[in-house]
Amino acid sequence: MPFVRIDALRADPAQLDALGRAVHDALVETVGIPDDDRFQVLVGHDGAHGTLRYGGYLGVDRDDGIVFVAITMRAGRGPGVKRALYRRIAELAQAYAGTEPRNVFVTVTENESVDWSLGHGLAQYALSPEPVADG
Template structure:
């Protein structure tokens, strides 16, 4: 159950943003093996000056359509992560016209004891999940 934070530059309509979130969620379920309805997404829109996403020497130029995905997640295999990156990028490109170079990911692994979904409980540890 990743917590997915999505950062974009302001200027896109609600339909575009909803589709972006849906695509990322569908790919998450398919590639990372998360259960259906296990959806925790937070989308934040920024002024252009608030997102300084440079290329780290790779020659990647970003546009106003840059998207940064940050997922806090249980450990995943390298293969699953690579499939997630590739499929999200391909679908965003095909369905929303987002350049592949404009999509960046950062996954932060954590453990079962790092989650509480409510009521001050650690549901992975107490057997509720």
């Protein structure tokens, strides 16, 4: 169950929706998440009241079309799967939203099953649903 946050500079609601679809479709295709497993926060920054900062790090010539994609998911995917995910997100962001691949910045943060509560105050992915007191 990935949790995705997408921040895009000067993106309108239609572009944000397209970026969300691009990331979701890439996760379905490369990571194998279920189609209905979609939890996203989509944020557009107008450059005046909120903005994004970027540079040319590692020789990538980014511009105001920058899109930051932060994905949090349970650990266990190897480097090959992650590379395929990054590539597919960039491809679909261009196809769906017109975002140039050079402007797609993706991070993946991994955690453990017990780090998730999907509602009702329960750790649904934890091995034991019983509350455990930690000292």
